Amino acid sequence: MNFDMTEDRQMLSETLxxxxxxxxxWETRNRVAYTAPYTDAGRWSELAGLGIPGALVPExxxxxxxxxxxxxxxxxxxxxxxxxEPFLPTLLASRALEAVGKDQTGLVDGSIRYAVxxxxxxxxxxxxxxxxxxxxxxxxxxxxGRKTAVYGxxxxxxxxxxxxxxxxxxxxxxxxxxxxxxxxxxIDGGGAAEVLLDGxxxxxxxxxxxxxxxxxxxxxxxxxxxxAVGAMQFAYELLxxxxxxxxxxxxxxxxxxALQHRTVDLLTEIEQARSITIAAADALDGPxxxxxxxxxxxxxxxxxxxxxxxxxxxxxxxxxxxxxxGSHYSKRLVMIDHQLGDTDDCLxxxxxxxxx
Amino acid sequence: xxxxxxxxxLAFQQEVRDFLNASLPEHICAAVRSGAELPRTVLxxxxxxxxxxxWLGTTWPKEYGGPGxxxxxxxxxxxxxxxACAPRIVPFGPSMLGPVIQNFGTxxxxxxxxxxxxxxxxxxxxxxxxxxxxxxxxxxxxxxxRDGDHYVVNGQKTWTTLGQHANKIFCLVRTKKEGKPQxxxxxxxxxxxxxxxxxxxxxLIEGGYEVNEVFLDNVRVPVSNLVGEENKGWTIAxxxxxxERTNIAGVGISMQALEEVKSxxxxxxxxxxxxxxxxxxxxxxxxxxxxxxxxxxxNLRMLYQAQKQGHPGPETSILKIKGTxxxxxxxxxxxxxxxxxxxxxxxxxxEANLMFGPxxxxxxxxxxxxxxxxxxxxxxxxxxxxxxxxxxxxx
Numbered sequence: 001m002n003f004d005m006t007e008d009r010q011m012l013s014e015t016l017x018x019x020x021x022x023x024x025x026w027e028t029r030n031r032v033a034y035t036a037p038y039t040d041a042g043r044w045s046e047l048a049g050l051g052i053p054g055a056l057v058p059e060x061x062x063x064x065x066x067x068x069x070x071x072x073x074x075x076x077x078x079x080x081x082x083x084x085e086p087f088l089p090t091l092l093a094s095r096a097l098e099a100v101g102k103d104q105t106g107l108v109d110g111s112i113r114y115a116v117x118x119x120x121x122x123x124x125x126x127x128x129x130x131x132x133x134x135x136x137x138x139x140x141x142x143x144x145g146r147k148t149a150v151y152g153x154x155x156x157x158x159x160x161x162x163x164x165x166x167x168x169x170x171x172x173x174x175x176x177x178x179x180x181x182x183x184x185x186x187i188d189g190g191g192a193a194e195v196l197l198d199g200x201x202x203x204x205x206x207x208x209x210x211x212x213x214x215x216x217x218x219x220x221x222x223x224x225x226x227x228a229v230g231a232m233q234f235a236y237e238l239l240x241x242x243x244x245x246x247x248x249x250x251x252x253x254x255x256x257x258a259l260q261h262r263t264v265d266l267l268t269e270i271e272q273a274r275s276i277t278i279a280a281a282d283a284l285d286g287p288x289x290x291x292x293x294x295x296x297x298x299x300x301x302x303x304x305x306x307x308x309x310x311x312x313x314x315x316x317x318x319x320x321x322x323x324x325x326g327s328h329y330s331k332r333l334v335m336i337d338h339q340l341g342d343t344d345d346c347l348x349x350x351x352x353x354x355x356x
Numbered sequence: 357x358x359x360x361x362x363x364x365x366l367a368f369q370q371e372v373r374d375f376l377n378a379s380l381p382e383h384i385c386a387a388v389r390s391g392a393e394l395p396r397t398v399l400x401x402x403x404x405x406x407x408x409x410x411w412l413g414t415t416w417p418k419e420y421g422g423p424g425x426x427x428x429x430x431x432x433x434x435x436x437x438x439x440a441c442a443p444r445i446v447p448f449g450p451s452m453l454g455p456v457i458q459n460f461g462t463x464x465x466x467x468x469x470x471x472x473x474x475x476x477x478x479x480x481x482x483x484x485x486x487x488x489x490x491x492x493x494x495x496x497x498x499x500x501x502r503d504g505d506h507y508v509v510n511g512q513k514t515w516t517t518l519g520q521h522a523n524k525i526f527c528l529v530r531t532k533k534e535g536k537p538q539x540x541x542x543x544x545x546x547x548x549x550x551x552x553x554x555x556x557x558x559x560l561i562e563g564g565y566e567v568n569e570v571f572l573d574n575v576r577v578p579v580s581n582l583v584g585e586e587n588k589g590w591t592i593a594x595x596x597x598x599x600e601r602t603n604i605a606g607v608g609i610s611m612q613a614l615e616e617v618k619s620x621x622x623x624x625x626x627x628x629x630x631x632x633x634x635x636x637x638x639x640x641x642x643x644x645x646x647x648x649x650x651x652x653x654x655n656l657r658m659l660y661q662a663q664k665q666g667h668p669g670p671e672t673s674i675l676k677i678k679g680t681x682x683x684x685x686x687x688x689x690x691x692x693x694x695x696x697x698x699x700x701x702x703x704x705x706x707e708a709n710l711m712f713g714p715x716x717x718x719x720x721x722x723x724x725x726x727x728x729x730x731x732x733x734x735x736x737x738x739x740x741x742x743x744x745x746x747x748x749x750x751x
Contacts (some may be wrong), residue, residue, distance in 0.1 A: 257435040260745040275653035282359040295646045
């Protein structure tokens with residue numbers, strides 16, 4: 001048993017954190033996060049130059065990472081800095097491309113941007129309710145349907161789409177220029193798009209891709225959990241700082257037991273969140289991978305909402321302001337629950353493990 | 357990071373399993389499984405078995421007859437014992453007084469006291485709390501006044517767990533009234549029975565006798581029974597409390613309780629289906645299972661840290677808070693799973709009306725009520741939050 005980070009990962013974490021502190025300062029973050037196209041092309045290239053996409057991809061595919069702990073390290077640092085760059089779609093695409101053995105050079109060097117469309121309005125988190133359909137079309141295929149809140153699709157060069165083929169989920173690649181892309185910004189920063197498919201030409205990547213898509217979702221859930229851990233930790237440190245400096249009735253408000261005990265409860269839940277994320281990272285591609293990822297996403301959903309709401313409450317009116325960094329962390333922490341399966345959805349998956 | 361146990365740790369785990377398979381008597385196991393209060397004879401028998409194996413003082417170094425285990429090995433031992441339904445080790449002699457004597461005792465005290473703990477000859481009880489001094493231990497009032505080579509002790513102790521089984525008790529007593537309250541406390545050992553010392557049972561909420569009051573009326577105690585220096589008992593008290601908090605998460609107990617809840621929920625039928633298929637109930641099980649899963653890792657992370665630093669830090673308070681929350685939720689679920697069958701008073705179900713429900717169901721509600729104590733004892737969870745506040749906020 002060993003809970004220390006390897007030297008390589010420690011270096012990766014430090015490199016990324018330093019870059020984000022220097023080149024992605026708070027003003028930059030807010031400008032990029034809330035202004036179309038919700039990404040900064042120059043900084044994206046710099047991040048690719050640092051090898052960040054490569055850390056999400058195994059060596060055989062041209063990267064130098066790709067394990068659960070590599071994913072955790074990267075996304076925890078991104079979460080701490082609340083970086084809105086679309087690394088989640090990069091990870092999801094990489095997992096899909098890896099499964100079909102497709103070249104990832106462009107993804108690793110940052111020159112090709114991917115997005116992955118799984119969610120639909122009536123089936124946000126599960127593949128079973130999916131309505132987007134593929135039809136054989138001469139030598140290729142065409143897709144019809146609508147994918148919703150496709151993160152990163154506003155700037156994607158390629159979009160991977162989950163669609164039904166012969167009644168089973170399959171994965172296709174499309175050129176966004178052939179689809180209807182309606183971009184928008186997200187309440188918590190960053191961008192996405194609705195992707196309208198109406199006979200859109202598509203290349204088939206994988207048939208009968210239920211397991212493949214599960215592996216994509218599993219890795220995405222882990223990444224979101226790690227991002228939340230980083231964001232929770234930072235929000236918590238901001239709160240501690242506030243409790244020590246803000247004075248009322250002649251004393252620091254941190255001396256009030258009512259606030260102290262609630263602060264400790266946050267610490268307890270953050271440590272639990274960190275632990276379950278470690279468990280999910282460790283199990284990522286093992287037999288318990290899906291279950292541990294669902295467990296993690298459920299606990300993270302509960303903890304992140306608690307941290308988000310309590311840090312607002314305990315910061316008083318300040319926590320409600322745009323000016324205060326903590327408010328943006330709160331938004332991200334709550335909205336993470338809306339990606340790749342929410343608290344209840346993941347709980348249900350754990351419950352299904354009880355069925356005889 | 358790597359969550360796998362080392363080959364050495366896995367070999368150790370197997371050794372513990374083999375030992376439990378071979379050495380845990382079936383009748384003891386059955387008594388534990390019933391959930392009923394364990395008689396002294398059962399606890400004694402198990403202590404002697406562990407003592408012979410050298411596994412009773414699990415935190416003791418080898419020179420004093422302990423196994424010299426690492427924190428991770430102690431954790432594995434705890435989990436395996438719970439899985440096998442072994443009784444818990446009554447901690448007052450082996451886990452609390454033992455380390456105190458090893459660190460603060462004289463050569464004579466080490467020679468006379470430690471072997472008798474390991475052999476099970478002496479059963480120790482703890483005399484810390486008083487009616488007016490619970491979590492605020494420094495305000496204790498029991499007095500010990502010097503009279504030649506004796507102390508004369510007057511006062512009252514309370515919440516003395518399993519004191520009815522003990523022949524010895526260690527107490528915190530006030531030897532000085534002046535100065536800061538922490539600076540006038542001494543650590544004193546006494547015999548049960550002694551002239552003027554009376555142990556009276558306190559009946560608990562579920563009807564059992566687990567704790568006692570101890571009345572001290574001019575009890576004469578030889579000065580040689582003092583541990584460490586006079587008025588320096590507070591240091592010892594804090595040392596002992598840190599030992600009380602090792603393994604405080606109770607992961608092993610909760611893992612076992614989770615299995616019980618699941619198997620109960622598979623047996624009990626609601627609306628024609630096993631209870632575990634009821635979504636509301638299953639959701640509660642799933643939530644607490646997830647919390648427990650995280651806590652296992654939290655616990656291991658902290659053991660790993662302790663192993664590296666050589667001592668546990670204030671974060672053990674996190675384990676106490678979360679561990680008791682998880683445990684109490686599991687006890688609640690077990691009680692709820694039984695429904696009306698949980699209602700009868702323990703011991704009042706006879707063979708004649710056994711059709712009422714599973715035989716061992718009657719201990720479930722009792723265990724639920726009894727386990728409300730876990731968030732109160734060992735420093736209430738509110739006190740743990742105060743400790744963490746100090747460690748974190750620096751206020």
